[in-house]
Amino acid sequence: MTLATATNEHLAHISNVLIYSSMAVYTLAFFAHIAEWLFGSRSKVARTAQALTAKGEQGAGAATAPAVTVQTAGGTAVLERPKVVTRSAAGARDVPDGPGAHGGDEQGDLYGRIAVSLTVVAWAVEAAGVLARALSVERAPWGNMYEFNITFSTVAVGVYLALLALKKNVRWMGLFLVTTVLLDLGLAVTVLYTASDQLVPALHSYWLYIHVSTAILCGAIFYVGAVSTLLYLFKDSYENKLAGGGKPGRFATSVLERLPASASLDKFSYRVNAAVFPLWTFTIIAGAIWAGDAWGRYWGWDPKETWAFITWVAYACYLHARATAGWKGRKAAYIALIAFACWLFNYYGVNIFVSGKHSYAGV
């Protein structure tokens, strides 16, 4: 009988300190984002209303003529490269993207940049914490809900920072993301904390690495998609109200004016969701292969499997809805949110409320 490898208590302790430190830095980032939003509220540009009402004034004929944009293409050395003019589909609303949380305010922008820098620092510290945890148990850091949570938020922030690094317009998401990361970590260190430990035999498999790592990555990206879908719904109602001649409240105006246009948010969430869907499909299949090795059946309608399937079908619904007349836009967005709710339920609900083969190691 061989004794299981003892866990390295020291490293586990370091990991805890790092996680707490990252929470402190995330909190600073949170306040910096708040400052960004507060300063941003000083600017009073109502571009959306302008864009929507200006069109109405042009009369019936012009109202249907979509706006166009000139792209200064490429920026390569090609001289006199022909300019590409783009125009939106007929019937689409043409609203400019908001300037971001800082609302064009210089001080707000400064605080926003500080917030992003702090987020980078917090993320690095958190990632180090996850790594230390992994080293302390000499395995991947996702054997229980505590580890899953800290890894999950690290990956979610990583996805956000990667999008920022790719120069995508996602800075507006900062406050929402940092807030939820703090909640997630708070939950992890209080309710879900489990001392570092080894795995039960059913988890000894390289499929664990494949299946769980992709599951976490998918969740993080789905989360980013869900945030933008939710904001799309708000922004869309706001634009609808303005287009219908209504007057939204001051707070709504101040917040939503700064976000990208609803069309941009919608497109962004579609791209994000569509991009992970194949990966999610793969995650489920990898899980099935692993289940085949571990439990002697590929698919057994275990609660966790069932909810992964439900989530998958819900996202398939969303993709279908976007290709079905009468289901685009808001309805599809609702389906996307339901799909994400399914994912969340699978992650928290099933572990806590439903017992099945997937319950291991103290939650």
Added chain:
Amino acid sequence: MSTTDTGKTTEPDAAGELGAAGSQLSTAPVETAMPGSFGGSRTPGAIGWITWTGREIVGWARWFWRQLTSMRVALILLFLLSLGAIPGSLIPQSGTDAQKVADFKDRHSLLGPVYDKLGLFHVYSSVWFSAIYILLFVSLIGCIVPRTWQFVGQLRGRPPGAPKRLTRLPAYATWRTESAPEEVREAALKVLKQRRFRAHLDGDAVAAEKGYLRETGNLLFHIALVVMLVAFAWGQLFKSEGNKLIVEGGGFSNTLLQYDDFKSGNLFSNDDLTPFSFDLKNFTGTYERTGPNKGTPRTYQAEVTYSEGAYGKPRKKTIKVNEPLEIGDSKVYLVSHGYAPVVTVRDGKGEVVFHQPVPLLPLDANVTSQGAIKVMDGYRNAQGRSEQLGFSAFFVPTFAGAGKGTMFSQFPALDFPVLAVSGFHGSLGVDSGLPQNVYQLDTSKMKQFKDAKGAILKARLLPGETMKLPDGAGSITFDKDVKEWAGFQVTQQPGSDWALVGAFVAIFGLAGSLFIQRRRVWVRATPGTDGVTVVEMAGLGRSESAKLPEELGDLAALVHEQAPSAPEPGPDTPGSDQDTPDPHAVSAAEGAEKQ
């Protein structure tokens, strides 16, 4: 996909303005109109009625089929499928845990029968769940077949010609050049073909299209779904699954009779069992010794020697939880384990009537175990009469509960094994023909051994200890030997290879479908009013496509190299009508990447 569908009432512009150019950029089914009267006018008389009814029936059938295979109904069915899967995850299922179902029925006398009627205890094989997915797959096949033909048609045809006004398209570029229109078109054709567009000359313009792999991927994905379902169904019909408990030193050969329990699909026949056999040499389990998760299993492994076929060469293999033994179509999984204390029973004369390991069933995570020791024959009591003996056995690998009425195990490994027994004599009832649980005693025809004071005779035995039965009835000994047993599940799942292939095709198809954009590009070159050639380029894709303007820019640059701009003549740019966009209006545009 706003500008790409045809015949959508919500987007009259798409069909109206772009005409054929915008059609069939995908093979999504066209939304159908509401049904009216399909029969049309009815001539008087019986014949008239019959033909009218015929037309009516065919019309309705066709309408129904169109509905079933429409995107809308596919969407609804998908939605129903996800809703329908929910109850099965919340209500106990007889397939996974029959005991829980029984408990549930006991606790809910009202709901139980209702759930039973609705098939909620076996959702995934219930009539209504099957109905949903069968309809979905009928819809799917009904959708794939015409889409495939349509797509083949598109592949064999050519990209549609340029629409009249290219300025109306989502991405547009124009310039004037001194090259002749034919030269420009030739150059454009070359550029587009180099960029792997399917391109051809059509009147005064070049028409090109790219990204057919998107549709291919999408069709492949949907076909792969069908393959997976068929493979799954096949597996269900021909599968088999049996369990066998083997004590260290014991063996098994794959025939129906040897299984402890056995389930199989409807079309399975006994000849389908792969011939093989194996012996369990040794089982090892290790457990966490310290920390909060003390007692959690760390490794389980079973060392076996197996041989394929009737006379195969014996080979060694270690079966672990995640590493089944694979022989042909069959897989042998390690699914459970427990202890089998070796017990010796002697009769009044001291003769051994029973000597073997007795596998006991674990009750908890620390392997507190319970079972029965049955001495069927060979035993004679003190009076010399033939009788049967039964002992109820309770076993702990690491004893706790000293001085208390109950004992329990505090650790799953064999640190301090204790076996508690109490005995019965009489008839075990095994001859009644009813199948008996080997782990339970039927004491209805037995008498319990009592000690001299009339109390129930029982003892906690350490290895090597013996309990004497009263009045010279013999003895029972817990030998200094505790074997481990392992539970194996042997499954045969034909079709799983196909399911796996289907799954991977599905992923690649999906990736193709979601990451590849199908788009069209037109290049028109016409002589302008002042003898200079006007070049116009335009692109059309799905609304989600961010790359379209970029790509058009690249293509335009390439064509431009061959047909460079002519010097500007003045403010009155040829080729511009009232549609020419105002380049200063900076605003959101469909398909434009915003940064």
